Amino acid sequence: MRLISDLGKYLLLMKEVFVRPDRMRYFFRQVLVEFQSLGIDSLGIVIIISMFMGAVVAIQTAYNIDNPLIPLTMVGFTVRQSIILEFSPTMISLVLAGKVGSRVASEIGTMRVTEQIDALEIMGVNPANFLIQPKVFAAVIIFPAIIIFSMGFALFGGWLACVVTNIVTSNDYITGLRSWFDPYTITYALIKTAVFAFIITSVAGFQGYETKGGALEVGTASTKAVVYSSILIIVSNLILTQLLLA
């Protein structure tokens, strides 16, 4: 019951969010600000996680290949496939759900409990549209860009691991990376990421917007934002994969 009424409220809110902004100029400026705070500010952690992730996948793959008939170029190939198809888009999105989701929910939740949202409404601004739309917009554009970065750094991390540990030569790894490449896998990953970006920002925006009470409830809202958007990411990942790859 709760779930259905929450879903209804979410959809009603989205109806308010996706209308034409009051002031286009202000909207674009806000999108630029959000590029910075939702995207560029997350680059550091994304790069670190991606490099380690790539390294671990490379070492594990090499470890699993003990049949002399399978060439070691398979390591590069497998790392590429798993990073592009799953690790970068899904895992990094889950990390971003934690970082960006909690940030968006607590920012908007704080504005709610300190009556800043009421203040906007009194002025005749549509607060849902004004606050949430630029965030969703910015995330849907910037997250795929971040994921491309993540892919690059993960593949580099894998290479570094191979070279440092000497299990696979640099040449073999790179040859593997370049074999049987299907550009559609990238398209698939980026579409997924854009959907996840929408989920993260709109769910977090909703949780923040519906906050009632005080500082404690803002904390609860940001936790809920992370939990719900993570679950939705996992579920929609399955659905999208079935739709796009099957």
Next chain:
Amino acid sequence: MIKAININKSFGDKHVLKNITTEFLPGQNNLIIGQSGSGKTVLMKCLVGLFGIDSGEILYDDRVFSKMSFKQKKSIRKEIGMLFQGGALFDYMTVEENVMFPLNMFSNMSLDERKKRVDFCLERVHLEHANKLMPSELSGGMIKRVAIARAISLNPKYLFCDEPNSGLDPQTANVIDNLIDEITKEYNITTIINTHDMNSVVEIGDKVAFIYKGELWWEGGKEDILNTDNKEINEFVFASELTRKLKQ
């Protein structure tokens, strides 16, 4: 002029506002007083449309506000300035950006004109050199004053103030009261102020409405309130030792 006709508001089965009918005239400080929890904030939020009402009508100069859609309300909202109990400044913007915000959204002024208007409003609240400060760097009284500057930046016809001087020292409270009074008289604004401060009542209360447990219990001017023999209002007004001594 703002008119409230028979408005009722409940939260669940809690009947907070009961059949409130009154009117607030322009160029006057219309004070709403009453105990904590009597329904002052709810009444104010109903008047500006942040809460929907269950029954009754709200009129802004004969425009039926309570029946309007969000879009129609927008045109009236541009004529409303509101000071919230906690200030409600946008905390990621500087003082200047806060005051300029309504101008950015709803005026077609050039940047230069907007800056001038901001400086003018900040001057009105005696905060000439605070333009670049962030809300977190302001004191409680300064926050209220910036909030007033923001509320008047678009030259409102209607000004709502929810406890403009609660939590302030008597001197600063006085400064803020006088400020609101000045602006109201100068621009002929319909000003509505929630307060529990008896000092404000005797200083600037052109009209005083006393809310008791959600009902409009008594209305009158500041002269009448000290001389009425209404029991509840006497209990409210003369609750403190000081006011009782003053009466004698």
